[in-house]
Amino acid sequence: MVNWANFISQCFNGLVLGALLAVISSGLTIIYGTLGVLNLAHGAMFMLGGYAGWLAYTYSGSFIVALAAGSLFVMLVGVVTERLIIRHFYSRPPEDQLLVTFGLGIVFVEGVRFFFGSLSKTTPPPALFQGITDLGFMFYPTYRLAALGIVAIALLVLYYVLYKTRIGMIVRAGIEDSVMVDSLGIDVYKIFMLVFGIGAMAAGFAGIVNAPVVSIAPDVGEAILVQTFVVVVIGGVGSFPGAIIGGLIAGEIISITSMFNPAYSYVMLFVAMTLVLVLRPHGLLGTAGRE
Amino acid sequence: MLRQRPFLVEILTAIALIAAPFVLPYLGFTPTTINRILIWGLLGIGFDLLFGYTGLLSFGQSAFFGTGGMFAAYMLTETPLENTIVALFLGTIVAGIIGYLVGLIALRRTGIYFAMITVAIAEVFFFVEFNPLSEYTGGENGLPGVPTPNLELGFTTIQFDSNWSMYVFFAFWYFVGLVIALRLVRSPVGLLLRAIRDNPLRAEALGHNIHGYKLAVFVIAAMYTGFAGGLLGMMQGFMPPDAFMFATSGEIVIQTAIGGAGTLFGPLLGAAVWLYLNDLLQTTLHLGASWKLVLGIVFVLLVCFLRRGLVGAIADLYHMATREKDGARKVEPAPAPAVMASSAPAPVRAVPDPAPAGRNRAIDKSGQILQATGLTKRYGGVVANSDIDFTVDYGEMRGIIGPNGAGKSTFFKMLTCEVPPSSGKIVFEGRDITSMGVNDVCQLGLTKSYQINQLFERLTVRENLAIAALGELRGRFKLDLFRSLSGVPGLDEQIAKTASLVNLTARLNTPVSELAYGEKRRLEVGLALATSPSLLLLDEPLAGMSPQERVETVALLKSIAQGRTMIIIDHDMDSLFELVENVTVLQEGSVLVEGTPEEIKNNAKVQEAYLGGVQGEMA
Numbered sequence: 062m063v064n065w066a067n068f069i070s071q072c073f074n075g076l077v078l079g080a081l082l083a084v085i086s087s088g089l090t091i092i093y094g095t096l097g098v099l100n101l102a103h104g105a106m107f108m109l110g111g112y113a114g115w116l117a118y119t120y121s122g123s124f125i126v127a128l129a130a131g132s133l134f135v136m137l138v139g140v141v142t143e144r145l146i147i148r149h150f151y152s153r154p155p156e157d158q159l160l161v162t163f164g165l166g167i168v169f170v171e172g173v174r175f176f177f178g179s180l181s182k183t184t185p186p187p188a189l190f191q192g193i194t195d196l197g198f199m200f201y202p203t204y205r206l207a208a209l210g211i212v213a214i215a216l217l218v219l220y221y222v223l224y225k226t227r228i229g230m231i232v233r234a235g236i237e238d239s240v241m242v243d244s245l246g247i248d249v250y251k252i253f254m255l256v257f258g259i260g261a262m263a264a265g266f267a268g269i270v271n272a273p274v275v276s277i278a279p280d281v282g283e284a285i286l287v288q289t290f291v292v293v294v295i296g297g298v299g300s301f302p303g304a305i306i307g308g309l310i311a312g313e314i315i316s317i318t319s320m321f322n323p324a325y326s327y328v329m330l331f332v333a334m335t336l337v338l339v340l341r342p343h344g345l346l347g348t349a350g351r352e
Numbered sequence: 353m354l355r356q357r358p359f360l361v362e363i364l365t366a367i368a369l370i371a372a373p374f375v376l377p378y379l380g381f382t383p384t385t386i387n388r389i390l391i392w393g394l395l396g397i398g399f400d401l402l403f404g405y406t407g408l409l410s411f412g413q414s415a416f417f418g419t420g421g422m423f424a425a426y427m428l429t430e431t432p433l434e435n436t437i438v439a440l441f442l443g444t445i446v447a448g449i450i451g452y453l454v455g456l457i458a459l460r461r462t463g464i465y466f467a468m469i470t471v472a473i474a475e476v477f478f479f480v481e482f483n484p485l486s487e488y489t490g491g492e493n494g495l496p497g498v499p500t501p502n503l504e505l506g507f508t509t510i511q512f513d514s515n516w517s518m519y520v521f522f523a524f525w526y527f528v529g530l531v532i533a534l535r536l537v538r539s540p541v542g543l544l545l546r547a548i549r550d551n552p553l554r555a556e557a558l559g560h561n562i563h564g565y566k567l568a569v570f571v572i573a574a575m576y577t578g579f580a581g582g583l584l585g586m587m588q589g590f591m592p593p594d595a596f597m598f599a600t601s602g603e604i605v606i607q608t609a610i611g612g613a614g615t616l617f618g619p620l621l622g623a624a625v626w627l628y629l630n631d632l633l634q635t636t637l638h639l640g641a642s643w644k645l646v647l648g649i650v651f652v653l654l655v656c657f658l659r660r661g662l663v664g665a666i667a668d669l670y671h672m673a674t675r676e677k678d679g680a681r682k683v684e685p686a687p688a689p690a691v692m693a694s695s696a697p698a699p700v701r702a703v704p705d706p707a708p709a710g711r712n713r714a715i716d717k718s719g720q721i722l723q724a725t726g727l728t729k730r731y732g733g734v735v736a737n738s739d740i741d742f743t744v745d746y747g748e749m750r751g752i753i754g755p756n757g758a759g760k761s762t763f764f765k766m767l768t769c770e771v772p773p774s775s776g777k778i779v780f781e782g783r784d785i786t787s788m789g790v791n792d793v794c795q796l797g798l799t800k801s802y803q804i805n806q807l808f809e810r811l812t813v814r815e816n817l818a819i820a821a822l823g824e825l826r827g828r829f830k831l832d833l834f835r836s837l838s839g840v841p842g843l844d845e846q847i848a849k850t851a852s853l854v855n856l857t858a859r860l861n862t863p864v865s866e867l868a869y870g871e872k873r874r875l876e877v878g879l880a881l882a883t884s885p886s887l888l889l890l891d892e893p894l895a896g897m898s899p900q901e902r903v904e905t906v907a908l909l910k911s912i913a914q915g916r917t918m919i920i921i922d923h924d925m926d927s928l929f930e931l932v933e934n935v936t937v938l939q940e941g942s943v944l945v946e947g948t949p950e951e952i953k954n955n956a957k958v959q960e961a962y963l964g965g966v967q968g969e970m971a
Contacts, residue, residue: 149656155463156613157655159409159464160609160655161656164651165652167651168645170648171642172645174642174645179641283598284475290472291468293468298464323483324479334469338460342461
């Protein structure tokens with residue numbers, strides 16, 4: 062016997078989670094598409110965003126400040142990481158890139174644990190979005206609705222930057238063929254640094270938006286990283302629209318399965334991933350040869 | 353060195369394992385730590401076969417560690433089974449079966465996709481173990497009461513219940529695992545695994561079923577992992593659910609990277625360093641939770657600066673030391689190839705080409721070896737080849753020319769089944785090969801040398817040729833895991849014959865990465881030749897060569913042409929016309945004209961295609 066009010070509310074939860082996964086996965090996918098590096102520290106970037114936002118909120122008391130400061134901080138971390146470490150790995154085998162980003166992820170997680178401890182932190186939602194809203198057919202936490210809006214705006218901004226600006230055109234050209242972009246007289250290393258920063262920021266931003274929904278702990282990024290992988294496999298590596306569709310599919314699968322039995326949410330996610338791998342090996346919107 | 357004393361590594365390992373309990377405690381290792389190192393080392397052997405040898409980086413080994421361990425623990429605690437060794441092997445088999453099923457899915461993709469899929473699958477195992485199966489696995493409590501190892505001898509049972517007696521048990525199995533892995537690494541399969549790591553596409557094109565070998569090594573790694581999981585439960589007297597956690601998969605990756613991948617011993621050394629630092633930082637220096645931060649930083653620095661891990665660094669130091677000592681001796685063989693190269697045509701012609709062995713009896717037959725009809729390839733809206741009809745007779749030397757973008761390479765790719773045609777049919781030696789895979793076609797005797805060198809860069813010339821020859825000698829898939837590479841009949845002869853044909857005999861033990869461009873180009877042709885093809889396709893064999901190298905290569909091609917059927921694409925028409933009997937001209941994806949070199953030279957249409965209608969303007 063399915064409780065319909067519960068079902069609809071879970072569908073909304075799935076939408077919120079899916080939108081968050083879409084933002085995080087877009088970050089992962091544009092980094093991989095442009096730089097050719099799978100960033101295993103991406104989950105840690107999500108976690109860093111949550112902590113940076115929480116810290117900024119603690120000092121300023123403003124959610125907007127937290128959102129801005131946290132995003133910028135993670136972007137800075139991304140840019141510095143690219144400049145100091147990742148850059149030296151472009152010419153090395155992909156396994157080395159996986160190893161170093163995996164190691165960086167550990168350093169970030171353990172660094173945060175060192176400074177802030179293992180106990181979880183809570184950022185309250187901004188005053189404007191506290192409480193619940195009557196949608197006519199059900200009551201739903203206001204902040205989650207707001208989060209959906211914030212993330213949707215973020216995705217639109219990302220879309221605008223990627224598809225309507227000069228820099229976005231260069232990034233998309235870099236995803237297709239970064240050597241060619243380089244030979245056209247554009248300094249791809251600068252672009253790479255920027256892309257890594259933007260990609261990291263996407264994860265960090267999602268971490269801050271998510272912080273009032275679920276409390277944060279140093280290892281919060283691990284599960285997110287796994288879910289992001291599934292999203293990217295479903296959507297297709299290097300595809301921004303693929304990340305969005307994959308994110309929404311994964312979010313709904315997790316939420317709706319959780320209604321029946323949370324333990325099976327990963328199993329269902331895995332079934333979906335396997336189906337995509339069997340039917341469309343390059344992902345729903347991926348293209349062949351981009352591995 | 354290893355060739356002369358084949359059991360040296362095994363003997364040294366045995367000595368080290370016997371000496372370890374007498375030495376390591378003085379360095380601050382506790383018996384529990386030492387036993388733990390052996391478990392991780394054993395798990396690491398399997399992981400190294402997968403990652404270091406085959407290049408498949410799995411972040412999902414926890415699934416097999418947990419499954420093997422849990423199954424063995426369940427058998428011992430919940431069923432009447434008391435024989436721990438039987439339980440271990442049952443766990444190993446179950447882990448292998450799970451590995452096979454997971455491999456079927458994960459190996460559909462390579463590279464980062466493979467890494468991501470293994471992570472996702474391992475996470476599924478974690479959740480399934482924790483919840484739906486908690487009745488059998490104890491959920492978050494794990495399975496307590498796992499007995500210590502025992503050995504039933506019929507008249508008595510030996511219990512390994514103290515730390516040091518357990519060491520004997522673990523060290524024995526580590527040694528067995530290592531001996532098996534060493535045999536495997538030295539077998540033909542071991543060489544093919546490294547071929548897959550260096551260049552999977554070429555390994556496939558040389559007639560090997562690489563998916564089969566990848567699946568095999570994935571299962572083997574899962575079995576090693578499952579066995580180690582069983583040992584963990586026995587050591588702790590309790591099978592922890594943490595075995596299923598992502599951290600387990602991460603740790604084996606870290607330990608292998610620290611120790612050095614591709615050495616079999618790397619993971620053991622890495623585990624020793626990792627667990628030692630773990631003990632030191634936590635208990636001696638009282639760093640508490642921040643020990644992982646320190647280890648994380650150490651790991652990142654190591655990946656940045658010590659590319660091949662500790663074993664790699666030790667090997668480099670050893671080579672530096674021995675190279676300085678043998679400086680004079682090493683210089684000597686270097687000039688030899690240069691001399692050979694300059695006088696290349698002479699020795700090439702001197703090689704008598706005996707009637708090629710094996711399936712290459714093409715010359716005895718007459719009629720058509722290859723018939724392609726209506727061959728068309730479309731890429732979206734672009735038509736690369738349209739409606740090509742093409743036949744080649746046994747023993748013929750055929751040239752294909754055409755301006756850039758005429759669809760020559762696409763045509764070759766369809767003939768070797770690298771890309772499926774959009775429509776049309778290809779018949780090779782009376783058999784329809786249109787929908788076959790590239791390795792099947794190579795097995796039938798049709799192969800190609802590539803326009804851009806596709807070699808196994810990290811392997812020697814000998815190993816490269818062996819990979820090619822093994823395709824013919826062993827078939828597309830064979831699990832001869834315990835046969836020595838030198839025990840494959842006919843392999844050495846085939847390598848020697850091919851090497852002398854392409855004039856690389858003096859370079860057999862040189863790694864490909866150290867070869868000159870011309871030598872690499874000859875090896876590229878050699879790889880195709882070593883498969884004993886009855887029809888050999890050469891895609892621009894002269895590309896990028898100096899005039900001198902061209903002369904030598906044309907002589908080489910002439911010498912190997914006897915008794916073979918060949919199709920050659922090249923832009924160097926003077927050289928090509930000298931080599932071939934008939935020429936096909938492609939233009940804009942279609943056959944423009946066919947004829948002898950004389951006819952082609954004087955054909956108005958060909959001149960127009962190349963010179964852009966000069967004739968028309970003149971008229």
